Amino acid sequence: MLMNKNSSPSSGEAKLHYGPSGFRVLRAGQFVTCAMSGVPISLEELRYWSVDHQEPYATAQLATERLKP
Template identity: 40%
Template sequence: MYNKIDSNENEAVIQYKDGTFKVIRPGTYVICAITGQRIPLQKLCYWNVDRQVPYADSKSSLEAERRAGTIVD
């Protein structure tokens, strides 16, 4: 049977650490906690260690901090 989903593209499970991360389950991407967009692992630069979530970019990271109440405009 033909599968339209590329089996080479799976969501990774990551343990986020200070300045690095550990791959728990191999995959090619993670999902941004704010935008919902796929982030290829080779482009993953932003995450929150305490919340254990990734962000697509600095803007998404800043928005997460605003929503959490750690930054007030």
């Protein structure tokens, strides 16, 4: 996970840029919202995302479902 040193945690939703091996915090926050289920995902728990779609997923199953051709 890549984080900007100038980022400080806030209580709202974070804005991230998703890369192939981590993400960069563009706007500090405590969570992101799963693109498939709409549930909040704390940044500490975020494990699945799409670089191409620039969106996070709560579970591997949701990520797989979204990325199916």
